[in-house]
Amino acid sequence: MRDDAQLPGSPPSETGLSRRDLGLIAAGAAVAASSTAGAAPLKVMEMDVEVQTPDGLCDAVFVHPTGRAPAGGWPAVLVWTDIMGLRPVFRQMASRMAAEGYAVLVPNPFYRKGRAPIPAGPVNWADPADRAKLMELRSALTAEATARDAIACFAWLDGQSVVDPGKGAGVQGYCMGGPMAFQAAAALPDRIAAVGSFHGGGLVTAGPDSPHRLIARTRADYLVAIAENDDQKEPQAKDVLRAAFRAAGRLAEVEVYAGAQHGWCVPGSAVYNPEAAERAWSALLALYRRRLT
Secondary structure, eight states: OHHHHHHSOOOOSSOOHHHHHHHHHHHHHHHHHHIIIOOOOOOOOEEEOOOOOTTTEEEEEEEEOOOOOOOTTTTTEEEEEEEESSSSSHHHHHHHTTTOEEEEEEEEETTTOOOOSSSSSSOOOSSHHHHHHHHHHHOOOOOOHHHHHHHHHHHHHHHTTTOOTSSEEEEEEEEHHHHHHHHHHHHTTTTEEEEEEOOOOOOOOTTTTTTTGGGGGGGEEEEEEEEHHHHOOOTTTHHHHHHHHHHHHEEEEEETTOOOTTTTTTTSTTTOOHHHHHHHHHHHHHHHHOOOO
């Protein structure tokens, strides 16, 4: 199923974060740190970077803890954004993840079209013209292109002195980033140990390159967090995913988040659900603590 079928109504059109959104992120970080990690969040450093890929130069944000790193460095995490691309909220989310003890890279998924922000300015999903522009951007992100980008991103990450390439790596994706996370894990089975998909659009399709068909090529554990309205549209998808995980012998948590709508994990979106988002975040941290060692 394509992203345009998965996304109800209109996607978030935010160009930044309100004070309320920033407060929710900060509060959530404090809660997660105290209740799941048992320690205060680490201080982090954020920087704009460029990653050379086979298709060009990709602008990205890189965030990692400051101060003394553990032996070998921090585990690496790659974050795929939703269809609204690299923007302030994903910088905040990357900083929050880095504060838990990870070196986090968030690339601009649309770098082939130009530097972030892409799309620029407000977007109205209900406007056919805006919607067509978004889907044109999305169409360039084929499975092959995503695999090339993932390989390049992890080569860049593993070249950083603060990253330990010997530790398992994580990849997480939102909306269109969900299938991209699966594709990255298939492209780098010996590197990626944990995958998180949040309201991922198109994890199960009829095509031969459906993300669920890639599971057997990976060696990762998975967290698949499904929006309630996405499940209502495709109630069989979760069962297909669970069967694929069982057949591949992969450990996976596949859950429909009751009351959570497509896009609920991204602060600033019209459907942001703080309670459900925090639960999904805590589940992701538990997965990373288990596998990124």
